[in-house]
Amino acid sequence: MTRKKYFLIKNYTPPIFLVLLWIILSEFIIPTIYFLPKPSVVLESFSSLWNDYNLLFNFYSTLGCIYLSLFISIIFSLLLANTVMDKKLSKYLIKERNKGLLFFLISSSLILSTIWFPDYYFFKIIFAAGISTSALTIKNLRGINKVDSQFMDSMKSLGFSKSVIQKKIIPKLLISSQINYLKYYQFVLWTILIIYEILIGREGIGFMINKIVAYRDLSAAIALLLILGFMILLLNRIYCAIINNFNYQNDHE
Amino acid sequence: MSEFIQLKIKGVSYFLPLGTGVTKSVLENINIDIKSQGGQNSFTSIIAPFGSGKSILLKLICGLISPTAGQIEFFPDSSVSQQNKVILINEFQNHLPWLSVKKNIEFTIEHSSHDGKKSKSEIQNIIDLVGLNGYEDHSPKSKSKGFIFRISIANALITNPDFILLDEPFRNFSSLLRSEVYNVLYNIRSNTTVNFILATSNILEAIYFSDIIFMMQKNPGRIFDSIKLDRSKASVSLEITNYTSEVIKEIQNRFAEKNNLEIINFSL
Numbered sequence: 001m002t003r004k005k006y007f008l009i010k011n012y013t014p015p016i017f018l019v020l021l022w023i024i025l026s027e028f029i030i031p032t033i034y035f036l037p038k039p040s041v042v043l044e045s046f047s048s049l050w051n052d053y054n055l056l057f058n059f060y061s062t063l064g065c066i067y068l069s070l071f072i073s074i075i076f077s078l079l080l081a082n083t084v085m086d087k088k089l090s091k092y093l094i095k096e097r098n099k100g101l102l103f104f105l106i107s108s109s110l111i112l113s114t115i116w117f118p119d120y121y122f123f124k125i126i127f128a129a130g131i132s133t134s135a136l137t138i139k140n141l142r143g144i145n146k147v148d149s150q151f152m153d154s155m156k157s158l159g160f161s162k163s164v165i166q167k168k169i170i171p172k173l174l175i176s177s178q179i180n181y182l183k184y185y186q187f188v189l190w191t192i193l194i195i196y197e198i199l200i201g202r203e204g205i206g207f208m209i210n211k212i213v214a215y216r217d218l219s220a221a222i223a224l225l226l227i228l229g230f231m232i233l234l235l236n237r238i239y240c241a242i243i244n245n246f247n248y249q250n251d252h253e
Numbered sequence: 254m255s256e257f258i259q260l261k262i263k264g265v266s267y268f269l270p271l272g273t274g275v276t277k278s279v280l281e282n283i284n285i286d287i288k289s290q291g292g293q294n295s296f297t298s299i300i301a302p303f304g305s306g307k308s309i310l311l312k313l314i315c316g317l318i319s320p321t322a323g324q325i326e327f328f329p330d331s332s333v334s335q336q337n338k339v340i341l342i343n344e345f346q347n348h349l350p351w352l353s354v355k356k357n358i359e360f361t362i363e364h365s366s367h368d369g370k371k372s373k374s375e376i377q378n379i380i381d382l383v384g385l386n387g388y389e390d391h392s393p394k395s396k397s398k399g400f401i402f403r404i405s406i407a408n409a410l411i412t413n414p415d416f417i418l419l420d421e422p423f424r425n426f427s428s429l430l431r432s433e434v435y436n437v438l439y440n441i442r443s444n445t446t447v448n449f450i451l452a453t454s455n456i457l458e459a460i461y462f463s464d465i466i467f468m469m470q471k472n473p474g475r476i477f478d479s480i481k482l483d484r485s486k487a488s489v490s491l492e493i494t495n496y497t498s499e500v501i502k503e504i505q506n507r508f509a510e511k512n513n514l515e516i517i518n519f520s521l
Contacts, residue, residue, distance in 0.1 A: 150308075150420075154347035154405075157315050157340050159365035159412060168364065172351050 037219040045223040053208050053220065055227075061121065062197065062204040066189055069128035070182065076129070077136035077178075078171050081144060085166070090141045106134050121203070128193055132185070139181050143174045179243045186239070187232065257329055258415050258448060260287040260314070265323030267309055278473040279306045280313075283323070285467060285476065289448050296442055298451045298459035298466045299476075300504065306474030307452035308343070311418045314450065315341045327415070340409040343420035348393055348404040354380065355389040357404050358411050367412035376411065382444060383407045384437055399430050403437060410447065419451045423458065435461060457493070460500050468504065470511045478507050 019039075026038045049055045084090045092098060109130075113123065147170065155165050197206020205228070212221045262285040268276040289295040301307050312318045314325060316339065327338055340347070348357055358376055380386055383403040393401050402422060409417050423431050435458065442449065442462065453459055459466050460482065468478045480503060486496040493501075 148345055150343045151345040151347075153312060153315075153317050154341055154343055154345060156317060157418075158347050158361055158408060159367040161364075161366060164364045168360075169349065172349070176351075 035218075037222065041219045042222050042226070045217070045219040046227075048217075049208075049220055049223055049227070053211060053224075055208070058204050058208045059231075061124075062190075062193060062206070065121070065124050065128050065204070066186065066193060069125050069132055070186060070189065072125075072129045073132035073136050074178065074182075076133045077140055078174065080133065080137045081140035081174070082166050082171065084137075085141065085144050085170075090144075093138050094141045094145055102134070102138070106131065124193070124196070124201075124204070127196060128189060131192060132189060135185060135188075136178060136181070139178065140174050143177050144170060147173060183236070183239060183243065186235070190232075258289045259328040260285070260416065260448075261324075261326045261328065262286070262314070263324045263326070265310075265313060265320045265325060267306070267313060267318075268321045269309075279309050280320075281473040281475050283310060283474070283476055287448065287450070287465075289446070294442065294446050294448045295464050296449045296451070296462045298453060298463040299469055300453060300456060300459050300466055301469035301474065302471050303454055305469050305471035307469065308420050310469075310474065311341055311343075311420050311450065311452055314416070315339045315418055317341070338415040339418060340412060340414045340416070341418045341420060342402075342405050342409060342422050344422055344424050346398075346401050346405040346422065347408055348401055350393050353390045353392045354385050354404055354407070357393075358407055361408045361411050365412050367414070379407050379410045382410070382441055384440075397430065398426055399433050399437075402434050406437070406441060410441070410445065414447060416448045416450060419449060419453075421453055423453075423455070431458070438462065456501055456504055457497070460497055466504070468507055468511075477511055480504065480507075 022036065023039050026036055027040070081090075084093070093102070113126065113130075152165070155169060160169065193204070194206040194209065197204040198210050199206075201207040201210065205224075208224060209221075212224065262283055265280060265283040266278070267280040269279045270276050285297075287295055287297050299307055299310065309318070313320050316325075349360060352360055355376070358379070362371055362376075380389060383406050385391075385400075385403050385407065388400075391400075393404060405422075406417075423434060426434065438449075439462070441447070449462070451459065451462060463482055464484060466480050466482065467476050468480070469475065470477050480500065482500065483496070486494070
């Protein structure tokens with residue numbers, strides 16, 4: 001058996017088995033099962049999600065917000081980290097013991113901002129970008145702190161000025177670790193934003209979940225979860241394919 | 254590059270501040286005099302146990318830090334700042350991991366404050382010299398440490414330095430990789446006028462390359478002796494010859510007198 005075939009079988013056998021088990025159980029053995037609707041009902045719910053729950057618009061609202069805010073925060077976090085790296089503030093930000101206080105300050109200012117900024121979609125981007133910029137800046141400052149002093153000595157001895165090191169070398173060193181971090185962080189942001197939409201949203205996936213829960217529409221919930229699972233798998237694949245080109249071995253962290 | 258180059262380290266001491274006004278003496282009264290004349294380069298090694306302050310001494314020579322006492326002077330042109338003459342290569346190597354061989358060199362030319370070599374033929378000559386001909390567009394990603402060392406040396410050579418300081422750059426290399434990069438370094442030594450200062454705890458590599466070996470003790474770091482080598486006998490091969498074993502014995506004896514013997518590495 002080839003390596004590729006082995007991994008295909010290893011990865012796809014468990015989900016296929018579970019789906020088959022679900023079909024057999026709910027369609028033929030226990031047709032009135034409460035916590036798991038029939039696959040045929042779930043299939044019908046896809047069209048209901050599209051039409052009644054406005055799937056396309058809500059997906060666009062959440063996805064657009066996540067990736068637009070990530071793009072903004074990557075740029076801002078690199079700029080911010082470069083600006084504060086030499087200042088006392090950077091030492092304060094990277095201390096483990098200050099994590100809790102920082103989280104409280106960021107989240108409370110964002111909650112208050114929901115009142116200050118009434119325009120919902122605009123604020124949702126600010127909310128996501130604010131959280132992401134804070135997380136990525138702290139990650140970058142930790143990365144800078146970890147850049148070995150021996151490497152910095154080599155760079156200085158080659159005649160590179162402080163400005164070249166700060167603007168052209170350190171950001172590149174950070175991008176590799178930032179890209180790896182984003183692979184996981186994008187899903188943290190998904191979770192945060194969906195919770196935010198559930199709580200105060202007027203649109204987005206969280207808003208859909210809110211409606212589904214209010215109507216106790218179990219089949220729509222399962223259909224949505226299937227779509228979300230597929231989306232996460234697909235996005236992860238695309239992301240991995242893209243980052244492979246930027247991810248060089250980083251010996252200096 | 255000048256015909257006559259001299260580096261004079263006169264009574265250099267370095268105290269490391271430990272906070273609350275307490276200092277630790279890392280280096281004490283270091284005196285080293287290195288000369289090269291008539292286009293002949295020199296290769297000087299400093300053998301010392303781990304933690305004796307070799308790296309700090311090289312940083313002082315490089316001008317990255319200033320001595321607490323004493324002077325470091327370059328001749329004939331002492332007015333040029335130290336950093337214009339000296340490049341430091343340490344274990345982490347001075348290369349940019351996201352750039353190819355050629356782009357690494359071009360980046361150094363573009364952004365270094367040193368007045369280095371700039372023409373295409375000069376770049377190609379350096380790439381040939383470090384043995385990276387045909388690998389110009391290869392990036393260091395997933396390449397060996399030997400490949401990275403070659404890029405680092407090329408980056409250093411393009412700045413046209415008087416001195417290249419090597420701070421245990423081969424510490425984590427396998428013995429096979431070491432012999433490969435020794436050949437590269439030997440080739441560079443033979444075909445350029447750049448002077449080298451190697452700080453190492455490996456006695457064999459010091460003997461293989463050096464004209465003179467300075468021996469350094471720790472706590473505090475102090476040069477306690479030196480030994481001049483006969484180049485025609487020392488760099489015959491990487492194997493231990495009669496001459497090499499004589500020198501090893503001599504160095505062993507001198508280190509034994511200082512009780513620093515156990516930390517020196519005698520294997521390749």
